[in-house]
Amino acid sequence: DTAVSQTPKYLVTQMGNDKSIKCEQNLGHDTMYWYKQDSKKFLKIMFSYNNKELIINETVPNRFSPKSPDKAHLNLHINSLELGDSAVYFCASSQAMGQGVGEQYFGPGTRLTVT
Amino acid sequence: AQSVSQHNHHVILSEAASLELGCNYSYGGTVNLFWYVQYPGQHLQLLLKYFSGDPLVKGIKGFEAEFIKSKFSFNLRKPSVQWSDTAEYFCAVHTGGFKTIFGAGTRLFVKA
Numbered sequence: 001d002t003a004v005s006q007t008p009k010y011l012v013t014q015m016g017n018d019k020s021i022k023c024e025q026n027l028g029h030d031t032m033y034w035y036k037q038d039s040k041k042f043l044k045i046m047f048s049y050n051n052k053e054l055i056i057n058e059t060v061p062n063r064f065s066p067k068s069p070d071k072a073h074l075n076l077h078i079n080s081l082e083l084g085d086s087a088v089y090f091c092a093s094s095q096a097m098g099q100g101v102g103e104q105y106f107g108p109g110t111r112l113t114v115t
Numbered sequence: 116a117q118s119v120s121q122h123n124h125h126v127i128l129s130e131a132a133s134l135e136l137g138c139n140y141s142y143g144g145t146v147n148l149f150w151y152v153q154y155p156g157q158h159l160q161l162l163l164k165y166f167s168g169d170p171l172v173k174g175i176k177g178f179e180a181e182f183i184k185s186k187f188s189f190n191l192r193k194p195s196v197q198w199s200d201t202a203e204y205f206c207a208v209h210t211g212g213f214k215t216i217f218g219a220g221t222r223l224f225v226k227a
Contacts, residue, residue, distance in 0.1 A: 031213055041222070042220065043159075043205060055213045103161045104149075104159075104207075104215065105161075106151075107158060
């Protein structure tokens, strides 16, 4: 069984469109994340949710809106897509521990291409 | 500000060569440390982690890393690399709360 799954795997769209990426984890973790990986492989955290509550919002444009309907799901909606949004988006999850969180389990990624 | 530095951006080795990838972080408190690997076209996977105890930790596929607190370092090593180790390697540091900071990554290419 896939631990962290994302759909779609590939997304090609035009500038100005609105799109969503879905993420689900079946590990029972409390915390979920969205990361953006650019063409140079740099991995930047965008959002973190713990028990459906937004914990981290790393100065991401408000065109990006995460939604966590329950602990197992964290979706990412992007409005008015721009060329610079082209990247691979990774969802991840981890279990909360005494002083924070443990290792993260990553999804397969969604390659977004904006033309 | 907290940061993670990986000194080598690109490393090219021949098979059977030894590997050491550097990782330094800037934070004076308690940390949890990780190395993740991303094989071409795949997602990140955990190689190894350090939370406490023995500063020399062993991970999967023959990798190990040593936490040196005085040097704020967590270098990754492997005595003999294989062609299949070609990948991107990320050092990550968790300093508390819900945020983990990733280094910029080191791209390793192993020549067969």
